[in-house]
Amino acid sequence: MPPSLEDFEALAAKAWEGLPGEFRKMCGRVDIFVADFADRETLGELGMQDPFELTGVYMGVDLGRKSVIDPSPEPDRVILFRRPILDEWAERGDIPLGELISHVLVHEIGHHFGLSDEDMHRIEDQA
Numbered sequence: 001m002p003p004s005l006e007d008f009e010a011l012a013a014k015a016w017e018g019l020p021g022e023f024r025k026m027c028g029r030v031d032i033f034v035a036d037f038a039d040r041e042t043l044g045e046l047g048m049q050d051p052f053e054l055t056g057v058y059m060g061v062d063l064g065r066k067s068v069i070d071p072s073p074e075p076d077r078v079i080l081f082r083r084p085i086l087d088e089w090a091e092r093g094d095i096p097l098g099e100l101i102s103h104v105l106v107h108e109i110g111h112h113f114g115l116s117d118e119d120m121h122r123i124e125d126q127a
Helices: 005-018 021-027 040-045 082-092 097-112 117-126
Strands: 030-035 056-059 076-081
Touching: 005 030, 005 082, 005 097, 030 097, 056 097, 076 082, 076 097, 082 097, 097 117
Parallel strands: 030 076
Antiparallel strands: 056 076
């Protein structure tokens, strides 16, 4: 049986707690949510059609564009999509689920810091 939404939320919370304290502190307040899939609106905004292609999304204003003069109307949040992550995990078969969740979480938090997908891929390649 695949982990339920509640089990997945617990894994996401464990992934967050497993990040270095200084890193979490630099993130400020970022709410983490879990959903089975991205909704149609989110997919449309990203130019995507297949909900299985999106494992997570950062929603908010990245730190490089934030201003105390122009505060964001909504809290920053990361949404992890359970079903696409589970599919990737099953297809790969070479990584523990918690590790994959941590990877997606860190990737989406990278967007919070203003990093692009290309920036993050370059960093991963150098690591």
